[in-house]
Amino acid sequence: MAFVARHGAGAAQKCTGALAQPSRAGRPRLHLLGSGRVRSLFLTLVLLLAWSPRAHAEDIAAYEVEGEADVGGADPRIAALDEAFGRAVSSALLDVLDSDVRKANKPVVDREIVGRARLWVVKFSVTKDGTADGRRQLTVTVRVDRDKMRTRLGELNIGTAGPGEQPAPGARTGIVLLRISDGATTRADFGATAEKDLPGLGALASVLRAGGITIKRAPSTGPAARAGGDLPIEDDEAEALVGEAKAELAVIAGVTVGAPVAVRGVETAAVLVTAHVRVIGHGKKLVGHGTAAVAARGSEPSVVGAAIDRALVGAAADVLPEGMAQPQGFRGDDSPIAEPGVVMVRLAPRTPYVLVAAELKHLAGAKGVSRAVLRRLSPSGWVIGVTTAESVQRISNIVKKPPTSDTSVQVRIVGDLVEVGLSAGAP
Numbered sequence: 001m002a003f004v005a006r007h008g009a010g011a012a013q014k015c016t017g018a019l020a021q022p023s024r025a026g027r028p029r030l031h032l033l034g035s036g037r038v039r040s041l042f043l044t045l046v047l048l049l050a051w052s053p054r055a056h057a058e059d060i061a062a063y064e065v066e067g068e069a070d071v072g073g074a075d076p077r078i079a080a081l082d083e084a085f086g087r088a089v090s091s092a093l094l095d096v097l098d099s100d101v102r103k104a105n106k107p108v109v110d111r112e113i114v115g116r117a118r119l120w121v122v123k124f125s126v127t128k129d130g131t132a133d134g135r136r137q138l139t140v141t142v143r144v145d146r147d148k149m150r151t152r153l154g155e156l157n158i159g160t161a162g163p164g165e166q167p168a169p170g171a172r173t174g175i176v177l178l179r180i181s182d183g184a185t186t187r188a189d190f191g192a193t194a195e196k197d198l199p200g201l202g203a204l205a206s207v208l209r210a211g212g213i214t215i216k217r218a219p220s221t222g223p224a225a226r227a228g229g230d231l232p233i234e235d236d237e238a239e240a241l242v243g244e245a246k247a248e249l250a251v252i253a254g255v256t257v258g259a260p261v262a263v264r265g266v267e268t269a270a271v272l273v274t275a276h277v278r279v280i281g282h283g284k285k286l287v288g289h290g291t292a293a294v295a296a297r298g299s300e301p302s303v304v305g306a307a308i309d310r311a312l313v314g315a316a317a318d319v320l321p322e323g324m325a326q327p328q329g330f331r332g333d334d335s336p337i338a339e340p341g342v343v344m345v346r347l348a349p350r351t352p353y354v355l356v357a358a359e360l361k362h363l364a365g366a367k368g369v370s371r372a373v374l375r376r377l378s379p380s381g382w383v384i385g386v387t388t389a390e391s392v393q394r395i396s397n398i399v400k401k402p403p404t405s406d407t408s409v410q411v412r413i414v415g416d417l418v419e420v421g422l423s424a425g426a427p
Helices: 002-019 036-056 076-096 099-104 106-112 114-120 146-155 201-210 235-245 301-317 353-364 392-399
Strands: 060-070 121-132 135-145 172-181 186-188 213-216 249-257 269-280 286-297 342-347 369-378 381-388 407-414 417-424
Touching: 060 076, 060 146, 060 201, 076 114, 076 121, 076 135, 076 146, 099 106, 106 114, 114 121, 114 146, 121 301, 135 146, 135 201, 172 201, 172 235, 201 213, 201 249, 201 301, 235 249, 235 269, 249 301, 269 301, 286 301, 342 353, 342 392, 353 369, 353 381, 353 392, 353 417, 381 392, 392 407, 392 417
Parallel strands: 172 213, 172 249, 342 417
Antiparallel strands: 060 135, 121 135, 172 186, 249 269, 269 286, 342 381, 369 381, 407 417
């Protein structure tokens, strides 16, 4: 059966023909298969079985996530990818499991689903790869087979939601009608020839989720995407698809990929990628329209794909309406984790970055400090990691000195953490 799946109908015909050949004794091995009608039925059954795994994987969703790992590890890129896969699968779980079900089955879900994240990953593409502060940092678009996840959750007797994302409380639902055209080919995620794995779809969906829009699957009916023009479909056609999907918004996106052109002074070609994003509601009411153009340095599919991501994100950033429901922020303990030889200094979240940069420079140049780097920005504030052999009290004394002449400073020590308040204007 696997032979037929790999080699197609021609191989199946040869296989059935071989079964009908006479044996060395001169008698047919299986006389019934000598009939053309029976052989045709057999071939049809074989092809249906061979194609059944592909028909199953219909609910594939893309998630743009980040992953990082210590560059001193055995294989930091693999470790960073594993972290990204785990985050993508965790995001997919939000779409297929109710929050109460996730909480009630957290140990099993973490072990069997998140802990085995690679099993549910269909495809991935790395859009950004860099190293900073001793950490390998990746941005990855991960495509997750949510149907396969549901099957495993069913085996674990954990109830799941139906295909498609479940609307978050207060969020609006929308469908994405995306077309990508390069002059020679036109691909879209809707219509009779819809594709569920288009470049840019994951990045666009991530921006929309962040703006409070829950994505529903676009119908596989309706008109085909137009090859030319800024957008792939008219507003009235998009509104009809919104009604069919029982959604509230249509996110119409058109991407045009230009031909490679030579760039002066660079031994490579560049490709211009232009994206238009238009959002409409019921009654063809315009919610927003944005445009962005990005140049890809090179014509490789991965490079052009990353440019498509950036163009769609840029265009969508001007579209998301004010007042749309926003995702809830983190609410919990986000205190920095202590490290040997590092003193954590936290500045208030409303501290202007110019003062944060001044404090970084001040700490980095202090006696007894090896380096000072910005670790992160969280709802609780800016966190600076100070590498030093000095005590927390000593670092606190350094921080008490204003980084600029017109800055006032308030300092307190909370456990192993130095809390700092900076404000412009000396007292």
